[in-house]
Amino acid sequence: MQTMTDTASDTDAAWHDVGEPDDFPDGAVWPVIAGGMAIAVFRQGDSLHALHDLCTHGNARLSDGYIENGCVECPLHQGLFDICTGETRGGPVTEAVRSFPVQVRAGRVEVSVQRKA
């Protein structure tokens, strides 16, 4: 399954290897660690998306949530977040969750994680 190898270099220090595309089943969410941060990776067809794996409303992992209509539903109080952007789509959440760029390079999925300054 996924590996947690850090492929950072001097030129693209923010990209972190999180596995192969086939490690992420279509329509599902998968937890990974990238740059020491918990990330939820979502696959929707050919698209991959990454959100911080922590609800902004409480201590719940979005990777334990339910996916429907392009959103992930928090398992604790059913707050909704847009999988692509992290924006809120339904209460009780009022703060968006961080989203991160994802790319596939040389057959590997990479997530760009930069800590807030």
Ligand code: FES
């Ligand atoms: S902890 Fe996620 S909606 Fe409350």
